[in-house]
Amino acid sequence: MRWCRGLPVIRVTEPAAPQKLRFLDTALYTLAIGTGMRWIAVAAAVGPASLPLWILALFTFFIPLAAATMELTTRFESEGGIYAWARDALGPLRGFICGWFYWISLMPYFATILVFTSGLILSAFGGDPKDAGLSFTISIAMSFLVTGVQLAGLKYGKWLPNFGTAGGWAVLFIIVAIAFALGVRGHGATNFLHSSYVAPLNFDTAILWGTIMFAYSGVEALAFLRNELEGGMRTVRRVLGILGIGSLVIYIGGTAAFLVVLPQTELTRLAGFPDALRLGLQHVGLAGLAPLALGLFALSMLGGFTAWFGVGARLPFAAGIDHFLPPLFARRHPKTGAPVAAILLQGGLMLALVVLSQAGTSVAAAYDLLVAMSILTVAIPYVFMFAVYLKCARLPSVPGAWAPPGGRRTSVGLAWLGQISTLIAIACSLAPNSGDAHPLTGLLKIVLSTLAMLVVGLAFYALAMRRRAAAQPVPG
Numbered sequence: 071m072r073w074c075r076g077l078p079v080i081r082v083t084e085p086a087a088p089q090k091l092r093f094l095d096t097a098l099y100t101l102a103i104g105t106g107m108r109w110i111a112v113a114a115a116v117g118p119a120s121l122p123l124w125i126l127a128l129f130t131f132f133i134p135l136a137a138a139t140m141e142l143t144t145r146f147e148s149e150g151g152i153y154a155w156a157r158d159a160l161g162p163l164r165g166f167i168c169g170w171f172y173w174i175s176l177m178p179y180f181a182t183i184l185v186f187t188s189g190l191i192l193s194a195f196g197g198d199p200k201d202a203g204l205s206f207t208i209s210i211a212m213s214f215l216v217t218g219v220q221l222a223g224l225k226y227g228k229w230l231p232n233f234g235t236a237g238g239w240a241v242l243f244i245i246v247a248i249a250f251a252l253g254v255r256g257h258g259a260t261n262f263l264h265s266s267y268v269a270p271l272n273f274d275t276a277i278l279w280g281t282i283m284f285a286y287s288g289v290e291a292l293a294f295l296r297n298e299l300e301g302g303m304r305t306v307r308r309v310l311g312i313l314g315i316g317s318l319v320i321y322i323g324g325t326a327a328f329l330v331v332l333p334q335t336e337l338t339r340l341a342g343f344p345d346a347l348r349l350g351l352q353h354v355g356l357a358g359l360a361p362l363a364l365g366l367f368a369l370s371m372l373g374g375f376t377a378w379f380g381v382g383a384r385l386p387f388a389a390g391i392d393h394f395l396p397p398l399f400a401r402r403h404p405k406t407g408a409p410v411a412a413i414l415l416q417g418g419l420m421l422a423l424v425v426l427s428q429a430g431t432s433v434a435a436a437y438d439l440l441v442a443m444s445i446l447t448v449a450i451p452y453v454f455m456f457a458v459y460l461k462c463a464r465l466p467s468v469p470g471a472w473a474p475p476g477g478r479r480t481s482v483g484l485a486w487l488g489q490i491s492t493l494i495a496i497a498c499s500l501a502p503n504s505g506d507a508h509p510l511t512g513l514l515k516i517v518l519s520t521l522a523m524l525v526v527g528l529a530f531y532a533l534a535m536r537r538r539a540a541a542q543p544v545p546g
């Protein structure tokens with residue numbers, strides 16, 4: 071163990087690193103995990119007032135998160151990213167809770183992809199994306215498909231991501247091109263010159279702020295690749311700069327394009343993307359291409375979901391190796407190499423959340439519930455991360471560690487800015503939905519589900535500590 075100027079850093083012996091990622095590979099990977107085009111519809115549903123919120127979130131959340139990622143990655147030598155930072159700076163229990171929520175937040179995130187993609191599939195075939203029964207059936211079918219593909223191993227699990235990689239980006243460019251064509255003709259649906267850019271204080275704005283934070287998240291994932299990048303921290307800094315600029319262009323450009331194609335009153339968080347795409351193609355005389363474009367985007371969503379599902383399943387597998395989960399989770403299938411227990415656990419939790427979210431509610435309300443749960447659970451690890459950043463900012467500098475202009479004072483300010491933005495996002499995720507017939511029930515679902523996740527995590531931690539204590543040799 072080595073001390074990093076006041077903080078213990080645990081060196082973990084790792085297997086030899088694979089071939090390192092080149093700069094272009096790293097940039098494309100980071101853009102894939104750091105941007106989410108489906109969140110554009112959530113912003114467009116609030117209207118032009120969402121545009122300055124994208125810029126505000128860039129400065130109050132993305133930049134603090136990027137700065138924390140760069141500084142903590144150079145300060146800590148341990149593998150494990152955000153989990154290792156919290157473990158080494160705040161203690162093993164807080165580190166475990168941070169890592170637990172970082173993984174468990176993927177479950178409602180996966181469920182939102184299922185609900186969103188089922189709506190795209192229904193739209194592509196001319197169905198009603200708000201049909202709760204069909205949406206539920208398609209979501210269950212996709213979950214079994216993706217789980218089955220992952221159980222077959224990466225030899226087959228790689229194909230869905232490969233086929234779907236470029237689909238979403240192609241559809242986004244189509245939306246922007248349609249908006250440009252309509253704007254040139256003077257047929258835009260929104261008058262940007264006479265619109266209000268002050269967001270109203272309602273549920274849509276509350277969920278938007280949390281969603282924008284969620285859309286900008288994922289920067290810290292680069293820390294997991296720190297030893298697999300050509301150019302080291304120089305590559306990290308350059309890629310984060312590209313991600314910040316690219317995210318701003320994508321989110322603002324995409325949101326503005328949606329508002330050109332459709333008026334705010336016709337945009338919804340769930341169906342905004344397919345509605346804008348279909349109507350936009352109709353306006354330019356290409357309505358016949360709508361099913362193909364919607365199907366292409368659905369394939370892209372399914373491919374991205376499959377890739378993240380495979381990555382997520384490796385986290386409980388690693389926890390099994392570290393003895394935080396039973397030894398069963400550390401085993402791979404002898405033929406496919408798939409971590410079967412980890413995949414089944416992840417698939418089961420995802421299915422449970424899909425069923426829970428749609429119990430006695432509409433598709434739109436279920437989608438809002440899952441988004442709120444995703445925002446809440448993914449925000450909790452950032453509370454730990456910014457606490458670590460604040461603690462490290464007050465310690466003596468480490469030779470070779472990156473620091474922002476202004477040094478310690480800037481780091482402290484960024485840590486507080488990021489922490490406050492995160493806490494506001496958590497509060498926004500708990501805002502009651504005025505469109506839900508039973509808003510208190512939705513709130514209780516979110517709170518109780520999160521508490522249940524915490525209790526389960528603590529139970530695993532307690533059992534792991536008990537197993538470790540029992541394995542210690544008794545002093546003679």
